Amino acid sequence: MFAVENLIHAYDARDVLRVASWQAEQGAHWLIIGPSGSGKTTLLHALAGILKPTSGSITVAEQDFGALKPAELDRFRGRHIGMVLQRLHLVASLTVLNNLLLAQYMAGEPQNAARAREVLGSLDLEDKANAHPHELSHGQAQRVAVARAVVNKPKLLLADEPTSNLDDARCLQALDLLQTQAKACCATLVIATHDQRIKARVPHHFDLQPQA
Amino acid sequence: MNLATISLSYLRARSLNTLLNVLLLALGVATIVLLLLTTHQLDQRMRRDAQGIDLVVGAKGSPMQVILSSIYHLDVPTGNIPYKQALEISRHRLVKKAIPLALGDSYKGFRINGTTHEYLAHYGAKFAAGKAWEKPLEAVIGAEVALRTGLAVGAKFKGAHGMGDKPGDEHESLPYAVVGVLAPSGTVIDRLVITSVESVWAMHADHHEIKDINEIARQIKDEEKEYTALLIQYASPIAAAMLPRYINNNSGMQSASPAYETARLFSIIGVGVDVLRGFALVLMFSAGLSVFIALYNALNERRYDLAVMRTLGARPLKLMALLLFEGLLLALIGGLLGLVVGHALTEILGYALKAAQQVSVTGWIWVNDEWWVLALALGVGVVAALLPAWRAYRTDIAGTLARG
Numbered sequence A: 001m002f003a004v005e006n007l008i009h010a011y012d013a014r015d016v017l018r019v020a021s022w023q024a025e026q027g028a029h030w031l032i033i034g035p036s037g038s039g040k041t042t043l044l045h046a047l048a049g050i051l052k053p054t055s056g057s058i059t060v061a062e063q064d065f066g067a068l069k070p071a072e073l074d075r076f077r078g079r080h081i082g083m084v085l086q087r088l089h090l091v092a093s094l095t096v097l098n099n100l101l102l103a104q105y106m107a108g109e110p111q112n113a114a115r116a117r118e119v120l121g122s123l124d125l126e127d128k129a130n131a132h133p134h135e136l137s138h139g140q141a142q143r144v145a146v147a148r149a150v151v152n153k154p155k156l157l158l159a160d161e162p163t164s165n166l167d168d169a170r171c172l173q174a175l176d177l178l179q180t181q182a183k184a185c186c187a188t189l190v191i192a193t194h195d196q197r198i199k200a201r202v203p204h205h206f207d208l209q210p211q212a
Numbered sequence B: 001m002n003l004a005t006i007s008l009s010y011l012r013a014r015s016l017n018t019l020l021n022v023l024l025l026a027l028g029v030a031t032i033v034l035l036l037l038t039t040h041q042l043d044q045r046m047r048r049d050a051q052g053i054d055l056v057v058g059a060k061g062s063p064m065q066v067i068l069s070s071i072y073h074l075d076v077p078t079g080n081i082p083y084k085q086a087l088e089i090s091r092h093r094l095v096k097k098a099i100p101l102a103l104g105d106s107y108k109g110f111r112i113n114g115t116t117h118e119y120l121a122h123y124g125a126k127f128a129a130g131k132a133w134e135k136p137l138e139a140v141i142g143a144e145v146a147l148r149t150g151l152a153v154g155a156k157f158k159g160a161h162g163m164g165d166k167p168g169d170e171h172e173s174l175p176y177a178v179v180g181v182l183a184p185s186g187t188v189i190d191r192l193v194i195t196s197v198e199s200v201w202a203m204h205a206d207h208h209e210i211k212d213i214n215e216i217a218r219q220i221k222d223e224e225k226e227y228t229a230l231l232i233q234y235a236s237p238i239a240a241a242m243l244p245r246y247i248n249n250n251s252g253m254q255s256a257s258p259a260y261e262t263a264r265l266f267s268i269i270g271v272g273v274d275v276l277r278g279f280a281l282v283l284m285f286s287a288g289l290s291v292f293i294a295l296y297n298a299l300n301e302r303r304y305d306l307a308v309m310r311t312l313g314a315r316p317l318k319l320m321a322l323l324l325f326e327g328l329l330l331a332l333i334g335g336l337l338g339l340v341v342g343h344a345l346t347e348i349l350g351y352a353l354k355a356a357q358q359v360s361v362t363g364w365i366w367v368n369d370e371w372w373v374l375a376l377a378l379g380v381g382v383v384a385a386l387l388p389a390w391r392a393y394r395t396d397i398a399g400t401l402a403r404g
Helices: A040-048 A070-080 A096-106 A113-122 A138-150 A168-184 A196-201 B003-013 B015-050 B063-070 B083-090 B117-122 B143-149 B197-204 B213-219 B238-250 B258-301 B303-311 B316-355 B369-393 B397-403
Strands: A002-011 A014-024 A029-033 A055-060 A081-084 A156-160 A188-193 A204-207 B055-059 B095-107 B110-115 B127-130 B138-141 B176-182 B192-196 B229-234 B253-256
Touching (some): A014 A040, A029 A040, A040 A055, A040 A156, A070 A081, A096 A113, A156 A168, A168 A188, A168 A196, B003 B015, B003 B316, B015 B258, B015 B316, B015 B369, B055 B063, B055 B238, B063 B095, B063 B229, B063 B258, B083 B229, B095 B197, B110 B117, B110 B143, B110 B197, B192 B197, B197 B213, B229 B238, B253 B258, B258 B303, B303 B316, B316 B369
Parallel strands (some): A029 A188, A029 A204, B110 B192, B138 B176
Antiparallel strands (some): A002 A014, B055 B229, B055 B253, B095 B110, B127 B176, B138 B192
16 A cells, blocks of 8 residues: 655754665554654654655555655645644634534545534534534544544544553553544554554554664 | 635634734724825815816905915905906906905804805805895805704894804894705805895995995995905916916905915825824834734744644645735725724714814715725735745644654
């Protein structure tokens, strides 16, 4: 589904990330595991196409990122890649429903409130559609962030440290949420984490070591 | 969901700040609109009152005073001119029309203007009731006079010396009779009591022992007759070059050009208008600065939102458009509010001026220059948003998200 080849990313003339080769099947669930500073987030951002690596190639859903102009890459990301950010970053001034419509609008997709409500429904959030993010609990906010990531039925779903700062029960709930939603749209799921608790529940692991 | 809903949601989220920016812009726009509307109407009014009058002949003195007293009836006359000399000018071949005015008295602050029927015709006067005077001591009153004094056709009143309305100033005998009330015209005649020249002469002639006014009018000798001014219309363009010199050289009179004197008056008022306009522009500039600071600060609060929008597929240009749109939206709201407030203030000013019996000003007109004011406000909004928009365009998504 995606392939990363000879990827190097340097920052301040220092390599922060090296990936020789990594391929994943459509629908597979992966963890990027490594301690802090190993470049997990950098790799995730490179996969999302929001960070241009120093060298190497990334292909997602048969699309080579290097062959796309910046605007085309933005469009591709909007249509085919969903991201759940570590700090969620819901747009505070917009309602829950509008946060989902924002994803459709920014991706240049037709706005479909029925689809947005359907996703909210599947996450048990129908009654929060008109709430603002500050009125939500952390768990609810996380579900909204996941809903926003999957509302455009992405082929690739990326999550950055979704379980950090959660107790054991909530940690598993959050993981389950991502896996269920990824399955629902047949998306490949990649979670960047240093959380050992979820290792056993995700079949594929990609280990990153800090660069010397 | 579109740029407008997103912008509005941000404006709502910072409602106090938005209110401040909108008010600043609105104040600037309102001040300029107020100036535009009042100077436009003043100018119109001055033009309308002086229309068709090429030259005014009066006693020697300040030419502006001659114009103010005999066309606009806002000042006291410089004096009187002898009947015979006035008649000579009236019959000059370069004079097409010469309307005599005999001023001196007033009623409750409204000037009594002794003239001929030609004066009414000149201003296109229409009667709301009654008809023009036929005999001495019959008078026609303007719409404003009728409204303020309550006089109607058939009523009698006594004039007072000068413009004063202090008790004791009244002429003891000889009351005027109202024979006509004029319809509102938006010109100076609204504020006048108009009668025949003979009425004014008779009022001031030394014949108080004779009770019959017609008899008095008949007995006045030509040597006693005086006009205050002549309103002159030229017969040909050559007159503009010759007539003023002829009058100023060959008589104890002087000529004054309404066009020249009103232009001079406006250049004097213009200083005040310029000061106010400068003040309004300073307001607009501070509004622009305030919008700029608000958007620039908002960028900081919103850097994650902008990064998130990029992860959701937004092109950098879209973020730029979002910021520009927000500046434009603020400017539009402020500009429209300013237009409304400007018109409302003008209308209120109109009421205040009405109470002072001065020129009438209304907020219910539209001047084309207002489009420029609105355009200026929108321009201020866009310019204020340019730098924030550029910064939004340059958002480093991965870097921003990695830090947060």
